[in-house]
Amino acid sequence: MKKWLILLISWWLVLPAWALEATPTENDPVAQKRAVELELKLRCLVCQNQSIAESDAELAVDLRRQVRHFVAEGKSDEEIIQFMTDRYGDFVLYQPPVKTTTVLLWAGPIVLLLLGLASMLLLVRRYSKSADQSNEQLSAAEEARATALIEGRDEL
Amino acid sequence: MIPEIGQFALVLSLILVLIQGTLPLIGAAKNIPAWMALARRTAQGTFFFLILAYGCLIYSFVVNDFSVLNVANNSNTQLPLAYRIAAAWGSHEGSIMLWVCLLGIWSFAVSVFSRHLPEEMVARVLGVMGLITVGLLLFLLFTSNPFERIFPMPADGRDLNPLLQDPGMVLHPPMLYMGYVGFSVAFSFAVAALLSGKLDATWARWSRPWTLLAWSFLTVGILIGSWWAYYELGWGGWWFWDPVENASLMPWLIGTALIHSLAVTEKRGTFKIWTVLLAIVAFSLSLLGTFLVRSGVLTSVHAFATDPRRGLFILAFLALVIGGSFALFAFRALRVGTPGAFKPVSCETALLGNNILLGVSCGTVLLGTLYPLFLDALNLGKISVGPPYFEKVFVPIMALVVLLMGAGPLIRWKEMDASSLFRKLAIPFGVSFIAALLLAIMLKGFAWTSVVLLTLGFFMAFWILSTLIVRLMQALSGDLAKKLRRQPASFWGMCLAHLGIAVFVIGVTVVKGFEAERDVKMAIGDTVEVGGYTFKLEGLEAVTGANYDATRGTFALIKGEKELRKLYPEKRIYASHGMPMTEASIDSGIFGDRYVSLGEQLSPESWIVRVYYKPFVTWIWGGCILMALGGLLALIDRRYRVKTHHPAPISLMRYTLTGNTVIK
Amino acid sequence: MKRKWVLLIPLCVFMILAVFFMVGLNRNPREIPSPLIGKPVPSFALPDFRSPDKTVTEKDFAGKVWLLNVWASWCVSCREEHPVLVKYAKEIGVPIVGLNYKDKYADGAKWLNNFGDPYTLSIIDADGRFGMDLGVYGVPETFLIDKAGFIRYKQIGPISEEVLYNTIIPKIKELESQ
Numbered sequence: 001m002k003k004w005l006i007l008l009i010s011w012w013l014v015l016p017a018w019a020l021e022a023t024p025t026e027n028d029p030v031a032q033k034r035a036v037e038l039e040l041k042l043r044c045l046v047c048q049n050q051s052i053a054e055s056d057a058e059l060a061v062d063l064r065r066q067v068r069h070f071v072a073e074g075k076s077d078e079e080i081i082q083f084m085t086d087r088y089g090d091f092v093l094y095q096p097p098v099k100t101t102t103v104l105l106w107a108g109p110i111v112l113l114l115l116g117l118a119s120m121l122l123l124v125r126r127y128s129k130s131a132d133q134s135n136e137q138l139s140a141a142e143e144a145r146a147t148a149l150i151e152g153r154d155e156l
Numbered sequence: 157m158i159p160e161i162g163q164f165a166l167v168l169s170l171i172l173v174l175i176q177g178t179l180p181l182i183g184a185a186k187n188i189p190a191w192m193a194l195a196r197r198t199a200q201g202t203f204f205f206l207i208l209a210y211g212c213l214i215y216s217f218v219v220n221d222f223s224v225l226n227v228a229n230n231s232n233t234q235l236p237l238a239y240r241i242a243a244a245w246g247s248h249e250g251s252i253m254l255w256v257c258l259l260g261i262w263s264f265a266v267s268v269f270s271r272h273l274p275e276e277m278v279a280r281v282l283g284v285m286g287l288i289t290v291g292l293l294l295f296l297l298f299t300s301n302p303f304e305r306i307f308p309m310p311a312d313g314r315d316l317n318p319l320l321q322d323p324g325m326v327l328h329p330p331m332l333y334m335g336y337v338g339f340s341v342a343f344s345f346a347v348a349a350l351l352s353g354k355l356d357a358t359w360a361r362w363s364r365p366w367t368l369l370a371w372s373f374l375t376v377g378i379l380i381g382s383w384w385a386y387y388e389l390g391w392g393g394w395w396f397w398d399p400v401e402n403a404s405l406m407p408w409l410i411g412t413a414l415i416h417s418l419a420v421t422e423k424r425g426t427f428k429i430w431t432v433l434l435a436i437v438a439f440s441l442s443l444l445g446t447f448l449v450r451s452g453v454l455t456s457v458h459a460f461a462t463d464p465r466r467g468l469f470i471l472a473f474l475a476l477v478i479g480g481s482f483a484l485f486a487f488r489a490l491r492v493g494t495p496g497a498f499k500p501v502s503c504e505t506a507l508l509g510n511n512i513l514l515g516v517s518c519g520t521v522l523l524g525t526l527y528p529l530f531l532d533a534l535n536l537g538k539i540s541v542g543p544p545y546f547e548k549v550f551v552p553i554m555a556l557v558v559l560l561m562g563a564g565p566l567i568r569w570k571e572m573d574a575s576s577l578f579r580k581l582a583i584p585f586g587v588s589f590i591a592a593l594l595l596a597i598m599l600k601g602f603a604w605t606s607v608v609l610l611t612l613g614f615f616m617a618f619w620i621l622s623t624l625i626v627r628l629m630q631a632l633s634g635d636l637a638k639k640l641r642r643q644p645a646s647f648w649g650m651c652l653a654h655l656g657i658a659v660f661v662i663g664v665t666v667v668k669g670f671e672a673e674r675d676v677k678m679a680i681g682d683t684v685e686v687g688g689y690t691f692k693l694e695g696l697e698a699v700t701g702a703n704y705d706a707t708r709g710t711f712a713l714i715k716g717e718k719e720l721r722k723l724y725p726e727k728r729i730y731a732s733h734g735m736p737m738t739e740a741s742i743d744s745g746i747f748g749d750r751y752v753s754l755g756e757q758l759s760p761e762s763w764i765v766r767v768y769y770k771p772f773v774t775w776i777w778g779g780c781i782l783m784a785l786g787g788l789l790a791l792i793d794r795r796y797r798v799k800t801h802h803p804a805p806i807s808l809m810r811y812t813l814t815g816n817t818v819i820k
Numbered sequence: 821m822k823r824k825w826v827l828l829i830p831l832c833v834f835m836i837l838a839v840f841f842m843v844g845l846n847r848n849p850r851e852i853p854s855p856l857i858g859k860p861v862p863s864f865a866l867p868d869f870r871s872p873d874k875t876v877t878e879k880d881f882a883g884k885v886w887l888l889n890v891w892a893s894w895c896v897s898c899r900e901e902h903p904v905l906v907k908y909a910k911e912i913g914v915p916i917v918g919l920n921y922k923d924k925y926a927d928g929a930k931w932l933n934n935f936g937d938p939y940t941l942s943i944i945d946a947d948g949r950f951g952m953d954l955g956v957y958g959v960p961e962t963f964l965i966d967k968a969g970f971i972r973y974k975q976i977g978p979i980s981e982e983v984l985y986n987t988i989i990p991k992i993k994e995l996e997s998q
């Protein structure tokens with residue numbers, strides 16, 4: 001057990017040589033911020049549900065370093081993202097690109113919102129009509145309730 | 157022996173709950189009082205046996221009975237006691253067991269606090285809850301038996317996933333599940349209303365406190381989960397739009413719509429169809445959340461691979477419960493519904509908008525969460541939908557909700573003069589906007605993108621606050637003392653919960669706008685500055701915990717010349733799993749957190765260190781606490797308080813007694 | 821009653837979801853298709869495992885169908901896959917190139933000594949750069965490359981006898997005949 005553990009720790013400690021550099025963007029706050037923002041958009045493939053900014057997995061560490069190298073070299077966001085999708089596919093992007101297969105994903109919320117607002121309009125119009133009709137004939141109970149409301153006794 | 161008792165208790169509770177789920181429902185339909193009266197007794201009996209079974213499971217974990225497969229897989233002799241108990245709900249079997257158990261607790265609570273309800277209603281509500289319990293118990297016993305034995309018995313267990321070895325694990329799942337399962341009460345009330353065709357203001361008055369309680373639990377559960385992720389995952393995020401989190405957010409959104417819709421049903425006798433629908437959806441999403449996510453259809457690990465029966469069973473169960481109740485809804489909803497009658501400018505309209513917008517926001521989260529599954533199922537490739545997507549689509553919808561939320565409490569029921577509403581809202585609107593703009597410019601200068609975002613965030617918070625103040629002034633004008641007494645608790649609950657949203661929005665806005673982080677290589681003696689604070693690495697040492705080895709860094713937190721305190725982040729390696737775990741160390745305060753965690757080790761003396769300054773981050777959770785307190789405050793409204801105990805009619809008492817003998 | 825169909829919407833939505841869940845039950849979310857399929861193998865110049873001063877490049881395999889198997893001594897599932905490769909290396913009939921990924925040389929050498937060496941040739945990718953170009957995210961992974969140097973298939977996870985006979989060998993035969 002113990003031996004196995006030591007093996008694991010030592011494996012984990014032995015990072016590849018180029019990983020031993022300090023993070024290349026650490027002294028440039030602007031580049032650092034850009035690097036972190038990019039990392040948050042990239043999904044770690046091994047851990048399935050973490051971005052490479054968050055993950056402790058070795059692949060994430062490597063990719064993080066790669067991103068920082070690119071940022072330090074002055075590569076644009078698009079170039080870096082292209083580098084990642086060329087290798088790992090769209091799966092690596094937390095923000096899926098707009099294409100035919102993702103049209104529904106991006107249009108969905110707007111469609112839902114419009115449908116919601118439309119149905120609200122319809123409902124309000126209908127209810128407003130029935131309010132006009134029922135206004136004349138308040139029942140005794142409603143009358144009492146209305147008085148209560150006006151006096152502010154009945155609150156939400 | 158003890159596991160067998162637990163197993164036996166589960167079987168007994170299944171038998172009882174089979175009675176609870178059938179006879180009272182038939183009794184209510186055919187008007188047989190004796191059968192209806194069985195509901196309470198069987199629910200209480202089920203509760204007893206479920207608690208007994210759960211006790212046995214926890215006992216097996218506490219005494220390290222590794223002959224139980226579930227214990228062997230999820231616990232370990234080195235595991236501290238609190239986590240051994242928490243491990244009882246750490247596994248698949250254990251968490252389903254917790255679910256059933258909490259359902260037993262809620263059923264029990266309904267059976268005890270329903271003295272003033274008509275027998276028929278109680279029979280139906282408990283009957284429906286019984287049917288849900290039957291399905292889950294069958295699932296538990298046939299596919300996920302928590303008491304399964306293994307032979308030969310291993311010398312030691314495999315240990316609980318180190319990520320779960322945290323105080324958060326002790327609190328988060330029970331709280332969250334209390335919320336999820338709590339919605340079963342509102343669900344059962346809704347189904348009972350559909351079955352009986354009767355839904356009136358008293359119905360809403362009964363189901364409202366149960367819904368408020370469940371909602372408060374869910375809010376607290378989500379809050380603990382978020383806070384746990386914040387300090388445990390080691391990089392300062394507090395919400396990740398992970399499918400598991402989305403699964404808890406969706407019932408929360410619909411639950412929020414439900415408590416508002418219930419208010420309209422109670423006060424105005426309308427929105428009945430909405431209320432019933434929302435009650436069904438809230439619980440359906442809870443089921444969907446617990447099972448589909450936990451069981452791995454949405455996330456990682458092919459959990460069903462080991463036993464494909466589980467997946468099919470769960471799907472069949474969901475189809476029956478959700479599909480069945482939606483079918484019932486489709487065919488019976490018109491019977492309970494009454495058309496609304498209100499003018500376009502009215503509180504009803506505002507709350508209708510609230511229902512619709514929260515529904516849309518929930519639909520959006522659902523779409524984003526399930527979209528990768530849709531594409532994969534259609535063989536159209538694998539994609540990820542994560543935070544950037546959700547932030548883009550969810551935040552604008554919530555901005556609309558907040559806008560409406562400010563105005564809502566100022567609008568009268570049924571009808572209001574548009575111009576007087578406008579007059580009421582103009583001042584809060586103008587003041588909030590100008591204050592937000594000034595504050596944003598003062599804090600961030602004229603960089604326009606950040607000014608727009610900050611202004612929007614501050615505006616939303618100020619808008620809620622200023623409209624609340626106007627509402628309070630309106631409620632308390634005149635004789636203050638008298639008015640104070642006259643406002644019902646639910647009014648104060650509303651104020652507190654809305655205030656919570658404002659606090660939450662401020663927290664999010666400030667964190668997003670002003671958080672700072674550094675990610676640097678440090679050796680002993682090095683310093684790094686972030687957000688006006690200096691972190692100095694003073695030492696690194698090896699420490700040994702109960703079941704892990706760790707490297708612990710000692711950092712001095714310095715402001716100006718003065719050392720404020722020491723921080724001790726750790727990188728742990730758990731003996732059983734061998735995976736590195738980050739333990740951040742946080743100096744937490746009302747106006748901001750200073751957060752440090754160890755990244756990767758570069759050489760024996762140097763580490764990548766992550767330091768963060770997170771201003772106002774605690775306000776996010778503070779806001780959630782206020783919301784939950786608001787829910788609880790509304791709950792104690794005297795309208796919901798159990799009226800004086802009428803002694804049950806003799807005839808009924810006899811039926812309960814016969815019910816008792818039937819059980820024996 | 822003409823609005824009744826509206827009330828059926830929740831049921832319909834749920835039924836559609838249920839169908840997707842049904843299909844989703846049989847999917848493995850861990851398997852991510854590689855965008856490199858149909859693309860030329862990324863160029864590399866890496867040291868030969870057996871004589872590290874010699875450099876191997878993708879051009880050395882021009883005109884051949886070959887397998888590129890990514891492995892490491894620290895990888896648990898490789899232990900499961902390795903005997904299959906050793907046993908069937910002859911039957912596979914095309915060069916199998918081992919890519920020793922992010923490993924220590926000594927550990928890798930010991931592994932091959934202990935468990936056998938099925939590889940026609942092994943190359944060293946100590947820092948994982950080539951692995952990154954290949955989009956490797958979980959070892960073992962195996963790429964099947966055609967005569968023109970295009971990646972035709974990627975096996976994620978260990979090769980079992982079943983995968984070998986049902987997928988890889990038929991694909992090799994197909995590519996060989998082209």
